[in-house]
Amino acid sequence: MLSKRGLCSRREAALWIVAGRVRVDGRMVCDPEHPTDAAHASIRIDGVAVAAASRVYLALNKPRGLVTTARDEQGRDTVYRCLDGTQFGWLAPVGRLDRASEGLLLFSNDPAWAAAIASPDTGPDKTYHVQIDRIPDATLLRRLETGVPDPDGGAPLRAKSVTLLRAGEKNAWLAVVLDEGRNRQIRRLLAAVDIGVLRLIRVAIGPLVLGELAKGAWRELTADEATALAPLSVSPSARPARGRP
Template structure:
């Protein structure tokens, strides 16, 4: 007979969309969390997943209910770190949510879905649904991600083909699903690059391996969800249909 599956208390809180696992561990250490009426200070305290014997979890005296799932898109400005806190004191993407209100109430805790590095801009998703986020960020099966990239030269057809063929860089094969020229001037150009896999700083590393400098990098779509005309630094809630389409 198999044992009942268990997860650590901090993970259970984050899976309910209440906070990040780091924040959950802080709540637990501060004595704000009870299990079956007893304060627990161990973030790895095992919680049963068997619904017939579910333990009662309370935060600040309120029994745990799963938060309403919320999915947002942000037009991330350049210069913000995709993190809740930054050890170097730099501004983070959460600046864009200062004073934010949703349905007449303060915006609840939401986590970024994937990342855009500090110098990158454009479409960044947030949610309190870890399972949905995992589908979006799955490196093999997640939706395509489309970028507009300004580079420091006018590309030849051979260079565009090289981006799709890919390069080996630090033990990884980096490649684009597609790369096309959007427009160009005398000394630089804009490309549209589509990725169908998720690797850290993939476009910058791929272009650097081909001795190409990135001047600007904007993510303009995830799957069929386009950034559209959303102003820089602004956010909006995804419709149920948009969230469901990304889940598929």
């Protein structure tokens, strides 16, 4: 319930509860799985009454070299560096981009919205521009769409669509659209046909495009943009759009 109210992650909430910091209807509760009436329960953390946080929906242009996590055991910079100085409270990334990847990354304190976007069944397509180390022909592009065996033994790796954007003498840029979100899917797909990735930039999630958002900059989504990504999940209390260039 604490997570659904946008106050913290499930893991952090469990730590607060076990530590005895949370009271429900005046009683200390130390079991994170304790049944609680979501509509009527009075919840206090460290003696302070808490209500659901205002819903926040952000788009970030993730720079290369940042890890998509709140804390990194190796001490590497994370995507939260780009949100330094904001006063939004707890926010979680919606999906991931690996350290070497760039582009559109969403954040929110709305778990239902995030789950709808990340779901392979309900989530929108994701579009990437990928620079590769060779010039592909039409046969190779179609092979990436029909699928190649997964070296790890999973379902075949494939893209929904792959088109050639432009080509130079030694490398090319592809537009790759995915309708599922497997770990490092594009890199693994291309590696399976001996193609190296030079750059990988996510440029769109469903109808939401990265556009002219500067590297490392963020902006709040409008209510219409948030609703278009997950129509059944957006709280009507979404904040008005603003951002940091």
